[in-house]
Structure formats: structure tokens, C-alpha cells
Amino acid sequence: MDTMAGTVAIVSGAASPRGIGRATAELLVSRGAKVIIADVLDDLGKALASQLGDNAHFIHLDVTREGDWADLLARASSYFGDPNALVNCAGIDTDGTIESTTLKEYGQVVAVCQTGIWLGIRTLAPALRAAGGGSIVNISSVAGAVGQASLGSYTAAKWAVRGITRQAATELADDNIRVNAVLPGFIDTMMGGKGAGLREKLRSTKSACGASVPMGRVGEASEVAKLIAFLISDESSYCTGADFVVDGGLLAGPLAEAADWS
Numbered sequence: 001m002d003t004m005a006g007t008v009a010i011v012s013g014a015a016s017p018r019g020i021g022r023a024t025a026e027l028l029v030s031r032g033a034k035v036i037i038a039d040v041l042d043d044l045g046k047a048l049a050s051q052l053g054d055n056a057h058f059i060h061l062d063v064t065r066e067g068d069w070a071d072l073l074a075r076a077s078s079y080f081g082d083p084n085a086l087v088n089c090a091g092i093d094t095d096g097t098i099e100s101t102t103l104k105e106y107g108q109v110v111a112v113c114q115t116g117i118w119l120g121i122r123t124l125a126p127a128l129r130a131a132g133g134g135s136i137v138n139i140s141s142v143a144g145a146v147g148q149a150s151l152g153s154y155t156a157a158k159w160a161v162r163g164i165t166r167q168a169a170t171e172l173a174d175d176n177i178r179v180n181a182v183l184p185g186f187i188d189t190m191m192g193g194k195g196a197g198l199r200e201k202l203r204s205t206k207s208a209c210g211a212s213v214p215m216g217r218v219g220e221a222s223e224v225a226k227l228i229a230f231l232i233s234d235e236s237s238y239c240t241g242a243d244f245v246v247d248g249g250l251l252a253g254p255l256a257e258a259a260d261w262s
């Protein structure tokens with residue numbers, strides 16, 4: 001079912017073996033879109049592009065480098081024509097309190113999660129305008145909606161993503177370019193599943209994490225990808241400048257059993 005034929009999307013952070021970007025690239029191609037897989041992981045990116053076939057192509061991109069974005073736009077346009085969709089999905093995180101995080105660590109996360117998105121919009125907006133309009137989806141996080149302790153600068157950067165999203169939406173609406181933010185909760189990916197294993201943690205009802213997800217499970221990358229595809233498609237034609245949460249109810253409030261008032 002080629003419901004997204006005519007879509008030419010750039011997806012940053014799409015090469016990770018089981019990430020949200022990869023799931024998005026797979027879903028978009030399965031719906032008939034053409035996708036540029038953009039990442040620092042060259043071997044994995046090339047392998048994914050070859051797995052997805054002629055409608056996918058890998059281009060190296062470090063989202064923190066302005067020159068990489070310019071090069072990506074030139075090469076993507078010559079490959080598939082002017083892009084009309086951008087998914088800013090690349091991200092890194094670190095652990096650490098405000099006091100234990102170094103200035104260097106703080107800057108690294110901000111560079112990828114915040115400045116990288118700004119550079120992407122700044123570089124791609126003229127191309128989307130030339131294409132007659134399009135859709136930009138910026139991946140924030142539930143950490144961009146609450147204060148989440150011990151995440152280094154991740155919380156600050158993910159809040160900033162929602163600000164950039166609103167500014168871009170208001171600046172680009174006249175050009176028929178919509179810009180929205182997606183706030184995933186705990187998702188089973190390379191980032192989300194690191195350390196002791198988020199899936200195992202969440203299965204333990206005794207853990208703080210497990211007790212905080214009303215639906216009682218982690219999310220799958222494919223569940224976030226379906227929301228991203230909706231925001232790229234015309235199905236969301238009147239949505240811009242908004243936050244879309246996909247978190248199993250995490251931000252809705254505590255579980256009934258956690259909120260024991262007796």
C-alpha cells in the first residue's frame with residue numbers, strides 16, 4: 001500500500017540496530033516513501049539502505065556539523081529530488097546530576113539533541129519550501145516535559161526541542177511546512193535498553209520505572225514510528241507546533257496502586 005508515495009524523507013539517527021530512526025525508515029519505505037538514512041554509523045547505515053532497496057539511500061551525517069548538513073542536502077536532492085520531510089531523530093544521552101556533569105558532557109548532548117535539530121531545520125527549510133511544503137518531526141522525550149533527575153543535560157536539551165519546534169512552526173507555516181515534536185516514553189532501543197536492561201527493569205513492578213508506566217510495559221520503536229509517519233503524512237494536515245506523546249500513559253500520572261490514599 002503506497003500511501004506515502006511522493007514523500008522524500010531524511011531521517012537522522014536511522015542506522016542504530018534497533019532504534020526509533022531505523023523503525024521509521026523501515027515503515028516509511030514500506031509505505032512507498034523514499035528515505036535518506038543519515039547517521040554517523042556508516043556500515044550499519046549502508047547495510048540498512050541495501051536491505052530496504054532502491055527507495056532507501058545512506059548518507060553520512062554528523063548532525064553537529066554544519067558542513068555535513070549542506071553536503072547531505074546536495075547529495076539527497078540529486079538522488080531523490082528535493083526532500084519534503086525531515087525526521088530529526090539522532091540523539092545521545094548521559095547520566096549525571098547537574099553537579100557531577102562536566103561542561104564538556106553538557107555540551108556534547110546539547111550539540112547532538114538540540115543544536116543538531118536547529119542545524120537540520122535551518123539547512124532543510126529552503127528545500128522543503130522549494131518542494132512546495134512538507135513536514136518536520138523533531139524527537140524530544142518525556143524528559144522534555146518534566147524535570148527528570150540525573151540525565152546530565154538531556155532534560156534541558158529535550159525541553160529546548162519543544163521550543164525550537166514552536167518557533168519553526170510559526171516561522172514556516174506560510175510555506176506550508178508543518179513542524180511537530182514527538183515525546184517518547186521508555187522505548188526498547190539501543191539507548192532505552194542500555195545498562196541493566198530497561199525491559200527487565202520495567203517488568204519489575206518494584207522498580208520506580210515499572211511502577212510509573214500505566215500500560216505496564218516499555219514501548220516498541222515501531223510504535224513511535226507509526227506516530228512519526230502520521231505526522232509526516234497528510235493525515236495530520238492541520239497539526240503544527242504541537243507535542244505528541246507516545247509513552248504508555250507515563251506523563252498522565254501515577255498508577256492507581258502507586259497512588260494509595262488509604
Ligand code: NAD
Pocket residue numbers: 012013014015016017018019020021038039040041061062063064088089090091092112113139140141142183184185186187188189190191192193
Ligand atoms: P538509539 O541509540 O538506538 O539511536 C540513536 C541514533 O542516533 C543512533 O543511530 C546514533 O548513531 C545516532 N547519532 C548519535 N549521535 C549522532 C550524530 N552526532 N549525528 C548523527 N547521528 C547520531 O536511540 P533511540 O532510542 O532510537 O533514540 C532516537 C531518539 O529518540 C533520540 O533523539 C532519543 O533521545 C529519543 N528518545 C528515546 C527514548 C528511549 O527510551 N529510547 C525516549 C525518549 C526519546
